[in-house]
Amino acid sequence: MSVGFVMLVHTALDRAAQVARHLAASGCPVVIHADRKVPRAEFEPFARGLADVPGIAFAGRRHRCEWGMWGIVGATLDACGDLLTAHPGLRHVYLCSGSCLPLRPLPELQAYLAARPETDFIESVTIDDVVWTKGGFDHDRFALRFPVSFRKRRRLFDAVTRAQKRLGMARPLPEGIAPHLGSQWWCLSRTTLEAILRDPRRRELDRFFRSVWIPDESYFQTLVRVHGRRVESRSLTLSKFDHFGRPHSFYDDHLQLLRRSDCFFARKIWPRADRLYASFLSNDPKVTKNAEPNPGKIDRLFSHATDRRVQGRPGLIMQSRFPARRLDAPRTAAAYSVFSGFAETLPGFETWLGRATGLRVHGHLFAPARAEFAGGARIWNGCLPDSAALRDYNPEAFLANLVWATRGERQCFMFGPADAQEVMRFVAGDPNAQVSIVAGAWALALFAREQAGELTGGALRKEAARLQKVELAHLALMRSGWVKARVRAWSLAEFLEAPMENLAPILDEIAPRAPRRPTEAPVLAPLDGFGAFLQRLRNDGMNLHLPGDFPVGHAPTPPGDARPRPYLVR
Amino acid sequence: MTAPEDIPGPLTRAAEAYRMRWKRRRLLTRAWRKRGELTPVTPWRPVPRGAVLCLATVRNEAVRLPFWIAHHRRLGVDRFVIVDNGSDDGTREMLAAEPDVALWQTRASYRAARFGVDWLGWLARRHAAGHWALTLDADELLIYPHWEERPLAALTAELDCRGQPALGALMVELYPRGRLSEQPYRPGDDPVQALPFFDAGPYRARRQRPARNLWVQGGPRDRLFFGNDPRRAPTLNKLPLVRWRGTTAYLNSCHSLLPPRLNLAWEGPGDPRLSGALLHTKFLNTIVERSADATHRREHFGDPARFGAYHDALAADPVLWHEGATRYEGWRQLEHLGLMSSGGWT
Incomplete structure (x- = not known):
């Protein structure tokens, strides 16, 4: 028993249950946290259905998870605590969501992690280098306070941040903290995670991160730099985002692409992608390749698609940048x-x-x-x-x-x-x-x-x-x-x-x-x-000047030599 | 490929918005008044949440409907909501026998119901509010990026995620190699086999005020029948798939919607946002006979008299094909030609 899972779910509970059963059946304990916003009528049958499955437990405390707010981190921390206490033999904890899907047999993941016992797999990039933050917030994420939901009360959110900036409000970072950002989905070693959970300054840090914007992309990413010993700055979960920062969904037709990526998990899967669920929820060793994850091909495909969506194609302007057409952009496809x-x-x-x-x-x-x-x-x-x-x-x-x-x-x-x-x-x-x-x-x-x-x-x-x-x-x-x-x-x-x-x-x-x-x-x-x-x-009285001056008795000069001018060959 | 939009001042814009608001109310009222013209043929059974509904008005479409229904059923339409406008070729009986069709019938004037928009408006308001509604004609087949692999539910989930309230589509007019009447077609066959060609261009687009609707023209009919009077050439942009609300109304067939901001969901061919295409199978061999039919003439177009020449030209069984015609190969080809876009949905 080397790896356990913390699974955060809020929709498509039937798929989450399917994945959780698969994980548990493969010998990985799972702690499921269901968002408190999930209605009782949906949650209860879900919880009942999984109650008797050995290896699956539900988080003791349910948080309300608002996008970009503290709830998700709080839920993760509590669920991790539950998981580590219940299973003292775990070496790693993998954070996944209900719409994640394992792409490779779980024994492979177990072996992969067993060979790297003290390594933390978490994308963690210092904010000075991050270029992918959407909405222009990087330092501001940490310096300002974000008491309002970005999704639900956008105008108020904007007003509050603008006001803070205008007033020059900026809070100091807690001592010894260097802000890092990265993907929300990680796999941490027990040592690191326990150090984070039992940090003597945890109350102070939690209070600070409560008002950081999107703390789920920065809390663990930052603290792992304090406590982790071997940080592999990459996520084992393949996930692609469009230029608005929304995750791309994977469908049945991505089957081969996902298979070739050799990643351990992918997010997010369209709930009705039956073929994906049917093919990947198996521990069939025949697909084993023991390769290193290689999402390069998927990366290229998706970034190409995003480029075309963002930039369009020259010459195919139609209305797309209409009415504020960029003046300097080519208006046609070719010279x-x-x-x-x-x-x-x-x-x-x-x-x-x-x-x-x-x-x-x-x-x-x-x-x-x-x-x-x-x-x-x-x-x-x-x-x-x-x-x-x-x-x-x-x-x-x-x-x-x-x-x-x-x-x-x-x-x-x-x-x-x-x-x-x-x-x-x-x-x-x-x-x-x-x-x-x-x-x-x-x-x-x-x-x-x-x-x-x-x-x-x-x-x-x-x-x-x-x-x-x-x-x-x-x-x-x-x-x-x-x-x-x-x-x-x-x-x-x-x-x-x-x-x-x-x-x-x-x-x-x-x-x-x-x-x-x-x-x-x-x-x-x-x-x-x-x-x-x-x-x-x-x-006749016409002011004719465009043709230039021609003498009245002009005789044509023959056009110049037709041979090309001599060129210098460099 | 656009004429720049003249943006009026804020006062004019506010006045326009107010006018459009009243226009929409008038349209909704009008649809409500026309509700009496519809008689249900099959009882209405409730649809589940998240279902995609397909709405259409048909008249004597027994030839096209078998494939049309099969195609859209394959895309994942959960319920067809169809108004039969006095068919006498067995269309009604055929539709009534389908398990997923909710059928209404009427003998009232198609033209007086704004070409069926009033009837469908009423049915959409009653049954499609809160759902994605796909409004089509019987000679239109919707395709969109990855349609062979991904059902409509995946598309609508993606549109919802992007906050795009409607899907734009260009009508791609398909035509055969020879004379229109010479191409055989059996009900149930794929009409694309009978009509394999289309014009890859030119298409021109502009915006119109005050509804801010798009106006795309071009294609074979523009080239052949309206060369001297381009203003009358058919409109080729549609917004067939809409997240329907009780307050939504189609303004002019499915070409434009109210409230006006819905029309901004698509900017015509070349828009890099997610869009689809409607394969227009108007030019099956039945068109020749139909164009000669006086009733059909009366019931179509705002001013039928002005389109006499067009109908005559079609009744004369023309050849739409020419050497520059492109053979239809699939949605990826349309995307490559810039006629539709997968908008980063890979």
């Missing part, structure tokens, strides 16, 4: 590029860019008539239709959906002042966006239309004024202080001075390890007479 004015300056730019980068490059996705997907597709990845009405109904969702549905393939699309502008506020605040603007390039498109005789006179001037106004607003937006997108902007004249030089860094960002560099330069739009065209617009 994408917006080209404004390039298609006008360099006809066939989409094809050229596609060839240079190996990507499918869209036309004007936000064109008034329809979303011009690459290759004239009517429907794109993610079942995205090209309907302008659907797109403009919620353009942010359109773009975010596009980038989400094509994760792994960078999206590039053309943009311009003739397109639907609404989406650009979203783009500007998105660190995933790369925005390149050749301002005033729309004038080239107008020039071509004038040459073709489509647009002349007053209508032409009006359209030019409209586009310039829209583009000015666009530029102003992209130059705002809060912009997170990577923005490059040139005036048309500036850009034309060295088109390839200007394009190179953009291409490097899009495809840093592109297999081939562009061997041919993109074709430049015809510029004969463009200067004169601009001058005509100015003569």
